[in-house]
Amino acid sequence: MTSDRIVFIGAGGAGLTAAFTIARKRPDIPITLFSKDPVVAYSQCGMPFVLDKKIEGFDKLVLYTPEVFKDLGLDVRTSTAVTGIDLDAKTVTIEGGETMEYGKLVIATGSVPFVPPVPGVGLKGVYRLLNLDDGRKLAEAMDNVESVVIIGGGPIGLETAPAFLDRFIDVTIVERMQQLMPSALDPDMTKMLEDHLKEKGAVLITGKGVDSINGEDKVESVSVGGETIHADMVLLSAGVKPNVELAKKAGIDIGPAGGIDVDEHFHVKKNGRALEDVYAAGDCIEEVNAITNRKVVCAIGTVANRQAGFLADELMGIGVPYGQVLCPAITIVGDLQIGSVGLTTRGCEMAGIKPVSFKAKSNTRARYYPEGKHLDIKLIADGQRIVGAQLIGKEGVHGRINELTLAIHKKMTPAELAAVETCYAPPVSPMIDPITYTAEMLSLRCKKLKK
Amino acid sequence: MTSDRIVFIGAGGAGLTAAFTIARKRPDIPITLFSKDPVVAYSQCGMPFVLDKKIEGFDKLVLYTPEVFKDLGLDVRTSTAVTGIDLDAKTVTIEGGETMEYGKLVIATGSVPFVPPVPGVGLKGVYRLLNLDDGRKLAEAMDNVESVVIIGGGPIGLETAPAFLDRFIDVTIVERMQQLMPSALDPDMTKMLEDHLKEKGAVLITGKGVDSINGEDKVESVSVGGETIHADMVLLSAGVKPNVELAKKAGIDIGPAGGIDVDEHFHVKKNGRALEDVYAAGDCIEEVNAITNRKVVCAIGTVANRQAGFLADELMGIGVPYGQVLCPAITIVGDLQIGSVGLTTRGCEMAGIKPVSFKAKSNTRARYYPEGKHLDIKLIADGQRIVGAQLIGKEGVHGRINELTLAIHKKMTPAELAAVETCYAPPVSPMIDPITYTAEMLSLRCKKLKK
Numbered sequence: 001m002t003s004d005r006i007v008f009i010g011a012g013g014a015g016l017t018a019a020f021t022i023a024r025k026r027p028d029i030p031i032t033l034f035s036k037d038p039v040v041a042y043s044q045c046g047m048p049f050v051l052d053k054k055i056e057g058f059d060k061l062v063l064y065t066p067e068v069f070k071d072l073g074l075d076v077r078t079s080t081a082v083t084g085i086d087l088d089a090k091t092v093t094i095e096g097g098e099t100m101e102y103g104k105l106v107i108a109t110g111s112v113p114f115v116p117p118v119p120g121v122g123l124k125g126v127y128r129l130l131n132l133d134d135g136r137k138l139a140e141a142m143d144n145v146e147s148v149v150i151i152g153g154g155p156i157g158l159e160t161a162p163a164f165l166d167r168f169i170d171v172t173i174v175e176r177m178q179q180l181m182p183s184a185l186d187p188d189m190t191k192m193l194e195d196h197l198k199e200k201g202a203v204l205i206t207g208k209g210v211d212s213i214n215g216e217d218k219v220e221s222v223s224v225g226g227e228t229i230h231a232d233m234v235l236l237s238a239g240v241k242p243n244v245e246l247a248k249k250a251g252i253d254i255g256p257a258g259g260i261d262v263d264e265h266f267h268v269k270k271n272g273r274a275l276e277d278v279y280a281a282g283d284c285i286e287e288v289n290a291i292t293n294r295k296v297v298c299a300i301g302t303v304a305n306r307q308a309g310f311l312a313d314e315l316m317g318i319g320v321p322y323g324q325v326l327c328p329a330i331t332i333v334g335d336l337q338i339g340s341v342g343l344t345t346r347g348c349e350m351a352g353i354k355p356v357s358f359k360a361k362s363n364t365r366a367r368y369y370p371e372g373k374h375l376d377i378k379l380i381a382d383g384q385r386i387v388g389a390q391l392i393g394k395e396g397v398h399g400r401i402n403e404l405t406l407a408i409h410k411k412m413t414p415a416e417l418a419a420v421e422t423c424y425a426p427p428v429s430p431m432i433d434p435i436t437y438t439a440e441m442l443s444l445r446c447k448k449l450k451k
Numbered sequence: 452m453t454s455d456r457i458v459f460i461g462a463g464g465a466g467l468t469a470a471f472t473i474a475r476k477r478p479d480i481p482i483t484l485f486s487k488d489p490v491v492a493y494s495q496c497g498m499p500f501v502l503d504k505k506i507e508g509f510d511k512l513v514l515y516t517p518e519v520f521k522d523l524g525l526d527v528r529t530s531t532a533v534t535g536i537d538l539d540a541k542t543v544t545i546e547g548g549e550t551m552e553y554g555k556l557v558i559a560t561g562s563v564p565f566v567p568p569v570p571g572v573g574l575k576g577v578y579r580l581l582n583l584d585d586g587r588k589l590a591e592a593m594d595n596v597e598s599v600v601i602i603g604g605g606p607i608g609l610e611t612a613p614a615f616l617d618r619f620i621d622v623t624i625v626e627r628m629q630q631l632m633p634s635a636l637d638p639d640m641t642k643m644l645e646d647h648l649k650e651k652g653a654v655l656i657t658g659k660g661v662d663s664i665n666g667e668d669k670v671e672s673v674s675v676g677g678e679t680i681h682a683d684m685v686l687l688s689a690g691v692k693p694n695v696e697l698a699k700k701a702g703i704d705i706g707p708a709g710g711i712d713v714d715e716h717f718h719v720k721k722n723g724r725a726l727e728d729v730y731a732a733g734d735c736i737e738e739v740n741a742i743t744n745r746k747v748v749c750a751i752g753t754v755a756n757r758q759a760g761f762l763a764d765e766l767m768g769i770g771v772p773y774g775q776v777l778c779p780a781i782t783i784v785g786d787l788q789i790g791s792v793g794l795t796t797r798g799c800e801m802a803g804i805k806p807v808s809f810k811a812k813s814n815t816r817a818r819y820y821p822e823g824k825h826l827d828i829k830l831i832a833d834g835q836r837i838v839g840a841q842l843i844g845k846e847g848v849h850g851r852i853n854e855l856t857l858a859i860h861k862k863m864t865p866a867e868l869a870a871v872e873t874c875y876a877p878p879v880s881p882m883i884d885p886i887t888y889t890a891e892m893l894s895l896r897c898k899k900l901k902k
Contacts, residue, residue: 046819046877054878060819302875305882328874339874368497368511398879399850402886406854409871410861420860423779423790424753426497427505428849431756435853 004030006315007092007102009082009246011035013044013304014282014311015108021312023072029316032075034082034094039132041068045301047135048159049332051142052166058135085250087270087278104277104315107247107260107268111240111283111299116151120213126234129156138235145169145232149222151210153180155331157237158193161202162334171202172229174222176209176238183239183347184329184340188359189378189390196336240299242284252278257295259286264321266311279314281307290324290409291343291387292351298327328405335394339401342388342408345380353382356449358414358442362434364396366426377434379404379442383449385411386439396428400435414443455481457766458543458553460533460697462486464495464755465733465762466559472763474523480767483526485533485545490583492519496752498586499610500783502593503617509586536701538721538729555728555766558698558711558719562691562734562750567602571664577685580607589686596620596683600673602661604631606782608688609644612653613785622653623680625673627660627689634690634798635780635791636841639810640829643843647787691750693735703729708746710737715772717762730765732758741775741860742794742838743802749778779856786845790852793839793859796831804833807900809865809893813885815847817877828885830855830893834900836862837890847879851886865894 006022008015011033019031033040041064049055069076077094084093085107091099113128115121125145127138138160148164150157153175164171173180179187180194194204208225213234215221222229242259244252253269255261260268260280267274283299285307303325313319328341348355357380365372375393377400379386389404391397407417418439424431457473459466462484470482484491492515500506520527528545535544536558542550564579566572576596578589589611599615601608604626615622624631630638631645645655659676664685666672673680693710704720706712711719711731718725734750736758754776764770779792799806808831816823826844828851830837840855842848858868869890875882 043817043819043877043882045875045882046817049820049877054821055819063819300875301882302873306872323870326872328872330874330876330879332876332878337876337879341874366494366497368494368506368514369500370505396850398874398876399847399854401874402884403850403854403857405872405874406857406861410857419774421757421777421779421856422753423781423792423849423852423856424496424751425781425783425788425849426494426500427783428781428788431494431496431752433853 002090002103003101004103005101006031006104006106007100008033008106008108009092010108010110010282011037011040011076012108012110012282013301014308015106016041017305017308018106018281018312018315019074020072021308022315023074026316027073030075032077032100034077034080034092036079036081037131037133038079040076040078042132044131047129047132048156048163050135051139051160051163053163058132058139061132082246085246087250087275090277104279106311106315107252107278107280107284108282109243109246109284112243113236114239114241115236116210116238118210118212120215120219123213123215123219124217125215125219125232126213126236128236129160130240141233142167142169147231148172148233148235149174149229149231150235150237152236152238153177153182153206154237154239155181155329157235158333159331160235160237161197162200165200165202172205172231173197173202174205174208174210174224176207178207180204180206181331181338184331184338184344185390186345186378189376189392192374192376192392193333193336193338196334200334240283242286242297242299244284247280247284255286255295257286257297259297260284261286264323265314265319266307266322279311281311287322288324290326292353294351296325296327298325300327300329303327326405326408328401330398330401337393337395337397339391339397340389341401341405343380344388344390348380348382348387353387355387356381356383356442356446358438358445360434360438360441362437363430364393365428366430369426375434377438379414379438381414381442381446383446385413386417403435414439414446418443454541454552455554456552457482457555457557458551459484459557459559460543461559461561461733462488462491462527463559463561463733464752465759466557467492468756468759469557469732469763469766470525471523472759473766474525477767478524481526483528483551485528485531485543487530487532488582488584489530491527491529493583495582498580498583499607499614501586502590502611502614504614509583509590512583533697536697538701538726541728555730557762557766558703558729558731558735559733560694560697560735563694564687565690565692566687567661567689569661569663571666571670574664574666574670575668576666576670576683577664577687579687580611581691592684593618593620598682599623599684599686600625600680600682601686601688603687603689604628604633604657605688605690606632606780608686609784610782611686611688612648613651616651616653623656623682624648624653625656625659625661625675627658629658631655631657632782632789635782635789635795637796637829640827640841640843643825643827644784644787644789647785651785691734693737693748693750695735698731698735706737706746708737708748710748711735712737715774716765716770717758717773730762732762738773739775741777743804745802747776747778749776751778751780754778777856777859779852781849781852788844788846788848790842790848791840792852792856794831795839795841799831799833799838804838806838807832807834807893807897809889809896811885811889811892813888814881815844816879817881820877826885828889830865830889832865832893832897834897836864837868854886865890865897869894
């Protein structure tokens with residue numbers, strides 16, 4: 001007799017959310033989740049704001065207690081690593097050698113931080129911020145350091161930088177590319193972000209990689225392009241990569257972007273053939289970019305959460321194709337909001353698209369209304385339709401990114417977007433919305449270039 | 452020889468903006484604007500916030516000085532009423548009898564407040580808030596009253612109510628319908644607004660009309676449904692109606708909604724036939740609702756401003772059809788934001804559409820992030836596609852209304868909207884956006900009702 005149990009390897013945004021949904025709608029289906037972490041069901045995205053003391057303590061980030069799992073009939077095994085998958089026997093092996101049979105298997109192993117291959121990266125004092133345990137350790141260590149080097153100008157390090165600065169810790173951010181947040185922003189859109197960090201006292205080094213992390217027992221300095229920067233602590237923020245080791249070991253196909261290759265029903269593949277009863281979802285898979293049609297890795301919480309909805313339906317036998325993605329994202333650095341969706345200029349060029357863009361400096365309120373905030377906005381088109389958007393400001397970014405996501409999803413041209421009605425009141429927007437204005441200007445530029 | 456002059460009657464949001472656009476792009480075209488008002492080019496929408504002392508003085512609302520008009524070559528005649536239009540002679544007559552020939556005529560006479568036909572409405576102490584002069588008079592009078600009755604639960608009165616309350620003036624709001632903001636909100640969406648006003652000390656009377664305004668020389672009380680309310684002042688906020696007297700006198704067609712009937716190039720009509728050289732735009736016209744295909748009046752600044760762009764192109768010979776409208780709007784009452792777009796439940800019923808709706812109570816931030824604000828949201832579908840949306844909360848309304856405007860404009864179904872990606876960060880949104888959640892629930896409800 002084969003098992004009808006659904007086994008999840010990983011209980012993060014994708015795995016746990018899908019399991020919850022199934023448990024609520026189909027309590028008859030037995031479900032087991034294995035997680036290496038001692039605590040599951042917490043908000044990863046909230047950690048920088050606990051460090052920044054906006055949120056009181058890491059416990060606030062725990063969304064569900066083990067009692068909730070029990071009430072839902074979910075068998076959640078924390079602190080339990082899965083060490084192997086036997087696709088023929090339809091079993092997983094856990095630490096210690098015990099095996100469990102599965103009816104359906106979901107690989108939701110998430111991502112692992114990219115660790116730059118530099119000497120000293122294993123020294124005491126080098127931190128990362130992926131799970132709750134990392135967060136607690138970092139919080140404790142932070143109170144005893146005077147200087148930190150953040151390696152990588154990506155979202156996690158930048159969101160955490162204010163926590164260091166508010167504690168009067170010297171912060172140096174080192175990014176190998178010529179700019180911060182290179183995967184979300186064009187170089188000419190980073191000024192407000194860089195100014196904000198510099199004003200708060202951070203030192204930014206771009207266009208240079210870290211040569212080594214130095215110290216006897218623990219971090220003492222970091223070498224960057226010949227220069228030595230004193231540092232008591234290093235925080236790795238050089239991005240993440242799909243955690244695919246277990247899948248790879250089982251012979252499951254890994255795609256061109258480095259994630260597990262799945263079809264649009266989340267079935268994994270072996271030698272190019274989809275496996276009926278094995279699925280993967282979340283940060284560990286790659287998906288299809290809606291503009292370029294190319295495979296991408298999009299390791300953000302909302303994407304994993306959204307996949308979980310599709311995956312749960314799939315596992316209950318009522319699935320619909322998952323479709324393609326634009327990966328809209330918003331990053332909060334102090335009181336600055338940085339939003340992006342679709343392709344950057346560099347992303348266009350890498351995909352063979354000739355970008356046409358327009359950038360505007362605008363405001364979040366009527367110009368005569370007090371306390372309006374600067375808003376920088378850039379829209380990018382492929383000459384015909386909008387393919388990317390970037391916004392940065394102290395308010396008014398979130399809703400506009402979602403609106404632009406919808407516009408790109410619906411393949412709108414700049415002219416069409418510029419003609420859409422908008423709402424207005426002096427305390428919350430200018431009469432002509434920055435999106436409307438920028439889309440109008442981009443439309444004129446596209447027209448001009450066509451002539 | 453015929454004139455090539457464009458003559459505008461009215462220099463508000465529609466007229467002045469169109470004239471500005473033409474003056475910038477085609478300085479060769481002579482333009483004259485007539486306005487009854489002593490000051491033009493000011494923000495009407497900003498007036499409640501001057502009264503509320505958020506903005507320092509009415510002068511801040513003046514966007515352009517007469518020098519700017521002169522520099523642009525615009526002939527702006529303020530404090531000058533047009534008294535007649537001769538369509539055959541192609542002339543307008545101004546106060547005093549002088550006439551001016553036009554090549555093209557634009558009627559942009561705006562709206563006038565609806566004055567309820569009750570005894571005493573002409574008494575001293577009865578105010579309205581339409582133009583800058585009204586605003587200045589009201590501001591001066593406000594400092595010497597102890598109690599006010601606001602007649603009508605529409606946006607202008609509600610936006611002005613906090614200005615009275617902050618001055619410790621007793622405020623009673625009387626609305627003939629059973630609820631505040633009946634044209635924007637469903638009855639079950641007004642609770643947060645009503646609680647907000649009551650908390651600040653306002654008395655709300657709904658479902659009753661004003662019988663009379665009483666007093667000898669000046670307002671002393673207001674009678675409502677047998678009750679007498681003491682009042683030193685009355686503010687009329689019973690809505691506005693298109694100012695069509697001049698057009699009517701010239702024999703121009705008025706449409707079923709009470710506005711000037713124009714075609715999609717803003718040509719007015721006479722006996723059903725479009726006139727080549729006479730246009731109308733702004734609050735004085737009626738337009739076509741994009742969902743019901745019926746004529747509506749939509750007297751808001753953004754609509755007039757948007758029309759101005761289309762009209763300017765039309766007058767320069769490069770016009771495109773104006774299309775239909777959804778009239779998204781946002782009203783600010785104290786620190787509460789009330790947004791709506793498309794049809795209300797009542798609007799659906801009046802148009803013969805059977806509405807299906809879902810209402811959710813949500814939050815503007817992750818639930819563990821401090822200072823998140825309640826957000827009430829309601830989406831309305833016609834069983835198939837989304838036709839209306841209402842949001843109310845202390846933040847996060849503006850961008851969502853614009854996103855929903857786009858969704859309705861693109862004729863999206865609730866299921867399609869629920870599947871669109873959104874961006875997320877704990878300080879600015881919950882993981883699952885309130886729009887996503889509400890659209891998902893509405894989709895399920897629509898499906899259930901179809902069975």
